[in-house]
Amino acid sequence: MRAEVPGFRLGNVLATSFTGTLSERRGDSVERIPTPDRLVEWLAVSGLAVESCTTAQLELARELREAIHAAATAAATQNALPAAAVQVINDRSAQGRAAAVLTPEGERRWRLSSPSAVEDALGVIAADAISIIAGERDGKLALCASPTCQAAFFDTSQSRTRRWCDMNTCGNRQKKARFTAKKRGISEPG
Numbered sequence: 773m774r775a776e777v778p779g780f781r782l783g784n785v786l787a788t789s790f791t792g793t794l795s796e797r798r799g800d801s802v803e804r805i806p807t808p809d810r811l812v813e814w815l816a817v818s819g820l821a822v823e824s825c826t827t828a829q830l831e832l833a834r835e836l837r838e839a840i841h842a843a844a845t846a847a848a849t850q851n852a853l854p855a856a857a858v859q860v861i862n863d864r865s866a867q868g869r870a871a872a873v874l875t876p877e878g879e880r881r882w883r884l885s886s887p888s889a890v891e892d893a894l895g896v897i898a899a900d901a902i903s904i905i906a907g908e909r910d911g912k913l914a915l916c917a918s919p920t921c922q923a924a925f926f927d928t929s930q931s932r933t934r935r936w937c938d939m940n941t942c943g944n945r946q947k948k949a950r951f952t953a954k955k956r957g958i959s960e961p962g
Contacts (some may be wrong), residue, residue, distance in 0.1 A: 780804055780814055781938055785911075785926040787901035789818065791841040792923060792937065794834075799920030805833065811890070820870075820882055820893035829890040836864045836894050840901040844924035847905050848913040861898045861905075868895010918942040 808825035839860035
């Protein structure tokens with residue numbers, strides 16, 4: 773029987789959804805792409821279907837994920853971008869050979885150079901990270917207010933004051949903690 777693997781946290785922004793494949797970074801971290809097959813599944817649900825993935829490609833993906841997280845965190849806190857993270861993001865972006873294509877329905881999709889081109893998919897993710905970190909898109913990078921999460925996310929709300937990477941997970945968890953504390957008569961921050 774296959775061990776239960778946590779579900780994916782998918783958002784509207786590819787790069788920050790990708791960093792969410794490792795969640796609860798400041799608590800008991802949850803790895804959502806523990807195997808090459810899980811990376812293939814994540815890429816498929818993210819519109820970047822590949823047929824297969826090697827352990828080496830999974831390691832490249834994790835390296836990119838951590839580089840995006842480091843650079844996005846620095847940008848969100850208005851600190852200098854880490855040079856090593858920038859290098860990894862740039863390298864993955866340059867190595868990819870994906871092309872943007874238009875569907876008959878008028879939607880943009882990605883065409884990878886071959887069905888097993890994980891590097892192409894990583895190039896798309898890196899290019900997405902570059903566009904949000906460089907400030908080319910309407911929104912702002914922020915960090916989740918959950919003390920155990922602290923994930924970088926791209927806030928596109930009108931007021932740009934969103935506090936949680938995902939209201940269905942971190943936001944609800946914090947609301948529940950406040951409610952429970954209030955019931956007990958304890959005041960908790962947050």
